[in-house]
Amino acid sequence: MADERPGLLTPTHDPLEAELPRRRxxxxxxxxxxxxxxxxxxxxxxxxxxxxxxxxxIGFLHRGFEKSCENVNWTQCLPYTDRLNYVSAILNNVGYVLAVEKLCGIDVPERAKYIRVIGGEIHRICDHLTLVGAMALELGGFTAFLYAIEARELLWDRVAEQTGARLTTSYCRIGGIERDLPEGFDGRLRDSLKKVAELREEIDKLLTRNRIFLDRTRGTGVISAEDALDYGFTGPCLRACGVPYDVRKVHPYLVYDRLEFEVPVGTRGDNLDRYAMRMEELRQSEKIILQALDQIPAGPVILDDWRYVMPPKPEVYGSIEGLIAHFKIVMEGVQVPRGEVYAYTEAANGELGWYAVSDGSGRPYKLHVRAPGIPILSSLPHIIEGSMLADLIPTFDSINMIGGEVEQ
Amino acid sequence: MAKAVLEALQQKFPEAVRDLYTHRGDDVAFVEARGLVEVCNFLKFDPSTDLKLMLSVTGVDYLGESPRFECVYHFTSMTHHHRVRLRVKAPDDADPRVPSVAGIWRTANWWERHVFDLYGIRFDGHPDLRRLYMPESFVGHPLRKDYPMKGRQPLIPERDFRDVIRGPGPQPREQGRTFPGRSPILPPASPAKP
Structure with missing residues (x-):
């Protein structure tokens, strides 16, 4: 195809200017x-x-997640779920335990629900900060990356206080959560969120109206709403195309129906919109956390049902029932009734679905995770074929494929 | 909410839609493999169902039952917000085959490759049925219940060292070991059919 843009040399019969033979x-x-x-x-x-x-x-990172889960008991799957989307581990933990609780037909205490929401939203902020930072980094903006990482570190300090781990939290348990919030956590989290908000606004100033950033992202990696649905998009990538679908709004779980937040929606479905969705969701997640901190009630954080939950230690040492319950949970695992469910939550990149089948033994018969990244990555050829090689990088950034969950 | 949708579906396709039930709030229909494409076309394009978003396809291996393999499809609608699950039994245990729906939802392309890779269920009419995670030289399908937990197939030779907890390769005591309620762990499955 001859290039007919004005100002460029057009091929002539002169052998010196003849078009070179081209090969793919x-x-x-x-x-x-x-x-x-x-x-x-x-x-x-x-x-x-x-x-x-x-x-x-894909598949270079395949670790046999489902096979591993089929060979351990229901509680022992939790550490594996951390390693799916390793940037937002609590969101995976919450999705998994909600699936098991749906299968068992149990409901968790109110306080545990709020703590799950708080932990999940902190991790959603971490996930989006990672995306924004990495996207800036790969488009040449190292400064914004450092701001994003600094903000993420502040939150990971809070995550470490809350869960005992920075990355692989294993925080939830079937029937509640592992431990209550530490002393003074509320105030420290509010302070951290203030600092994160300042850093976020810095990033916003650095990127959102940056000419280079806009040139690289606006109008590249475009997908229409119809195609996005056909390819199974969910989460921010779908909302960037203009479909206002958020599981937290449409099918509220935990306490999301009591919290006020808005779902940002894009118009063009390009890389800039997908970036903008993340920036706005950072603000909305902060709003959710602050409301949850205001509303959180006192009370137990885990169910008092020894079929699903380890009994407290004084009961184990002091009563025969406690000892037996402890022994049975440790040796046999939680006995999840027969049946199969599909449970779904809004993870950082879209709908995280769990299809769990139980045959009544202590182990999952089948545990399928519907990672939001798989359908989104599968559309990559559709999005980038026909565009320039340089557009591949921002597109790959903004769809935010996480190796751990896509490659399982 | 989706119960009414499935009842209407059953009236429209009495041959293909066999059994309906609701379990833990999920509405499920068993669909015959040969009627799957027809049913899916209706589910996607009819305004009363409008299941435009396919969430996932996965397989389940019910070893010891017949039919042994099952495909599970999840859908949701952007307008009605209902959710539907279809369960499709693959008729032949030795050569499980299910018609492909990749022509209806493009997202099914990768999900069906995922199921083919891990369970060996073949999808008739799929445009590009390759393995998704495993290398092409991999033998067998790892999520089948008769594939051993430690059925390692290294691409480069593994170093021979003894690790008492979880060393590389199958260990002697693994042979024939059973878990309660589980089938015995058998040697690696026969090679995949080309």
Whole structure:
């Protein structure tokens, strides 16, 4: 195809100016490439700088999540769920325990619900900060990345206080959560959120009206709402196309129906919109946490039902019932009744669904995780074919594929 | 809410839609494999169902039952906000096959590759049925219940060292070991059919 843009030389019959024979070039982006988060290999065929064909290949990080879960008991699956979306572990924990609780037909105490919401929203902020920071970094804005990481560190300090771990939290339990909030957590979290808000506004100033950033993201990686639905998009990527679908609003779980927040919706479905969704959700998540901190009631954080929950230690040492319940949970695991459920929550990147089948033994017969990243990554060829190679990087950033959950 | 949708579906396709039930608030229908494409076309395009968003496809291996393999489909609607689950039994245990719905929802393309890779269920009419996670040289399907937990197939030779807890490769005491309520762990499954 001759380039007919004005100002460029057009091919003539002069042998010196004749068009060179062109061949498609195939390049491998990844599996080990800093812009390919995790270990995705994308086989890209290029004509000049235009992507003719792209084929993402996943599985380099496959650890056999489902197979591992089928061979341990229901509680022991929790640490595996941390490692799905390792940037927002509590959201995975919450999704998983909600599935098991739906299967058991139990409801958790109010305070546990609020703490789950608080922990989940802190991690949603961490996840979105990671995306915004990484996106800025890969488009050449190292400063914004440092601000994002600093903000994330502040929150991870709170996560460490709350759960005892920075990254792999394993915080929830079937029937509640593992431990109550520490002393003085409320005040420290509010202070941290203030600092995070300042850093967020700095990032906003650095990026949202930055000419280079806008040129790289506006109008690139576009997907229409219809195509996005067809490809199974959920979460911020779907909302960027203009579909106001958020599981927290449409099917409220935990206490989201008592909290006021707005669902940002985009119009164009390009990289800038997907970035803007994340920036706005950072604000909304902060609002949710502050409301939850105001509303949180006192009370137990875990159910008092020894079929599902370990009895308190004085009961174990002091009563025969407590000892037996402890022994049975440790040796046999929680006995989840037969049946199968699909439970779903809004994780940071979209709907995180769990299809759990129990055969009545102490182990999951089948545990399928519907990771939001899989359908989104599968649309990558559709989004980027025909655009420039340089557009692949912001597109890959803004769809926020997390290797741990996509490759299971 | 979705119960009424499924009842209407059953009246429209009495041959294909076999059994309806609601369990823990989830509305489920058993669908015959041969009628699946017809049913899915209706579910997506009819305004009363309008299931535009396919959430996932997964498989389940009910070893010891016949039919052994099952595909599970989840959908939701953006307008009515109802959710539907379809369960489809693959008729043949030795060569499980289910018609592909990748022509109806493009997201089914990868989900069906996922099920094919992990369970070996083949989807008739799928445009590009390759493995999704495992390398092409992988033998067997790892989520089948008769595939051993430690059925390792390293791409490069593994170092031979003894690790008492979870060393590489199958260990002698793993042979024939059973879990309560589970099938015995068998040697690796026969090679996948080309």
């Amino acid at each position: 070039m195939a390049i491998n982006l990844g599996p080990s490439h800093p812009a390919m988060h995790g270990t995705v290999r994308t086989h890209v065929e290029l004509d000049g700088e235009t992507i003719v064909k792209a084929d993402p290949e």
